[in-house]
Amino acid sequence: MISGILLLDKPAGLSSNAALQRVRRLLGADKAGHVGSLDPLATGMLPVCLDEATKVAGDILAGRKLYRFSVTLGTRTATGDTEGAVVETADVPKIDSALLQSVLERFHGRQSQVPPMYSALKRDGQPLYKLARAGIEVERAPRDIEITALRVAGRAESVLDLEVLCSKGTYVRTLAEDIARALGTCGHVTALRRVYVEPFVDAPMQTLEQIAAVCTSGRRPALLAPDQPLQHLAAVNLDAEAARRIRHGQAVLVPGAPQGDRVRLYGAAGEFLGLGEVAQGEVRPRRLLAAPG
DSSP states (O other), X not given: OOOEEEEEEEOTTSOHHHHHHHHHHHHTOSOEEESSOOOTTOEEEEEEEEGGGGGGHHHHHTSOEEEEEEEEXXXXXXXXXXXXXXXXXXXXXXXXXXXXXXXXXXXXXEEEEOOOSSSSOEETTEEHHHHHHTTOOOOOOXXXXXXXXXXXXXXXXXXXXXXXXXXXXXXXHHHHHHHHHHTTSOEEEEEEEEEEETTOSSOOOBOHHHHHHHHHTTOOOXXXXXXXXXXXXXXXXXXXXXXXXXXXXXXXXXXXXXXXXXXXEEOTTSOEEEEEEEETTEEEEEEEOOOOO
8 A cells, every 4th residue: 555645747638537547557556536626728736645645635625725827818718718619709908007906906815706617516416517518507606715815927918927826616717707807808717737735835746757757667756644734733642552542443541632623643653543633631533544554
C-alpha cells in the first residue's frame, strides 16, 4: 500500500478523473481520489490522495484555492470557456484602470454564486453537464462562496489576466462571466491555472511525465505524509496501550489532552494513527488509518 499525497500539475486536455487514473496506475495504488476538480481546459495543482491518505481528502477540500485566469471579452460561450460554442457577442466598452478596479472590488467577500450548467453537480443522479449537452437547463440553487482577493495580473486588448483567491465551490468560469457583465459586455475563460490549494502554498508539483520517469526507473515519486495538511489540528501522543485501544475503536483517558472536535493522533513510535476527538480528557477515535502490515 502506497499512502500519501501527490501534488499533480495537471496538464490541459485531461479531465481530473483521467489524470487521477493515470497517477493511480503508475503508482499501483489500490485507492486514489483527487481534491477539487479542474476542468479539462485548466492546468495546475490537483492534490491526489493515495490509499489511506484518501481519508484526509475532506480536510484539503476545505482549503482556499488560488487561480490565475484569462477572460476574453466580447464573446460568451455555452460552457463559459473555449470548449463551447459562442452563444453571445457584445461590444467591449472602453475600460480604464479605475473602472476595472472598481468592478473587481464588488466581487470581494462573501456572496452567492449560481453554479453553471456545465458542471459535475448532479440533479436526480444526472451530472448537470449531461443535461446541458442534451439542451436541458434546470434551476440551480445559489451557493455561498467567499473571494478573499481578486486582482489584475495583466491586460491586453479585450483580454484580462486576473488572479483570485477563493473558497471551495467557486466556479471561475461563472466569476469571469459575472465580471464581464459588470463591465458592460460578455466574456469567457480562455486560460485557467490553479496555482495552489491550501495548505500547499509553496509546495512543488509533479507532472505526469516526471512521475512516469521516476516510476520507470524503479523509484517512487515524492509523496507528502497523510498528516501534512492537518498541522492546524492539535496533536495527541498516545502510549502503546492507549494506541492499541484506539485502534480497536475504544476511548482512552489522556490527562491534559487538548480539547478539540478533531485532533491528530500519534502512536508511541510517532506514527500517525488518524483523527480523533477529545472531550473532558477522553480521546475517542474518529477516522483512523489502517495499521501497516
